[in-house]
Amino acid sequence: MKLKRDFYNRDTLIVAEELLGKTLVHNINGKVLKGKIVETEAYLGVIDKAAHSYGGKRTPRVEIMYGFPGRAYIYIIYGMYYLLNVVTKEEGIPEAVLIRGIQPLEGIGEMALNRYKKSLDELTKKQIINLTNGPGKLSKAMNLEKSLNGEDLCGDRLYIEEGSNNKFDIITDKRIGIDYAEEAKDFPFRFYIEGNKYVSKILKK
């Protein structure tokens, strides 16, 4: 069952948490790529120094965040990686959830080609984990790029559907890679499935 727009039109922290265990689907070139979402981060517009929309900043790049919920916000970071976000809340409120890790479910051979230009049986165990255990990596594996920025997740190309097993414990933690964000760097806005190998980073306590 594909998630409907109502799912995304809610509190961003709740959406971030409830996206765990759901299945990200990308239909491309007649192939189906699927992965279970295992790690997310919430970015809360106006009050959140780590968000692109902090303080109500409105530029061409972040415009999608101000739009209606249930669309993809995909941007380039460090010149070479695409990061996938899901826009939440009603039009005018610039919030989103970053997908930071997925566990491959379908089309794994295709993901191996996308990431390493090798077939799945040529990969080491470490490379298999490395297929999708990070926001830049999963975009490469799932073939997500610039042209999908603004894509409606209530359409048929890129969407999220219900998962099958929803029994897991959730860890809440600080977000990754936002040391510049002053007090916001410690906000507990990161969520992941306890024990899952495709979580990008486990912080030691």
Added chain:
DNA sequence: CCCATGATGCCCT
């Protein structure tokens, strides 16, 4: 295990 570094391009000031 940890830390340092380079790659590389777009956005925004």
Added chain:
DNA sequence: GGGCATCATGGGT
């Protein structure tokens, strides 16, 4: 021109 919601690699411990 500075900086970035990252990753791969290479060295040390």
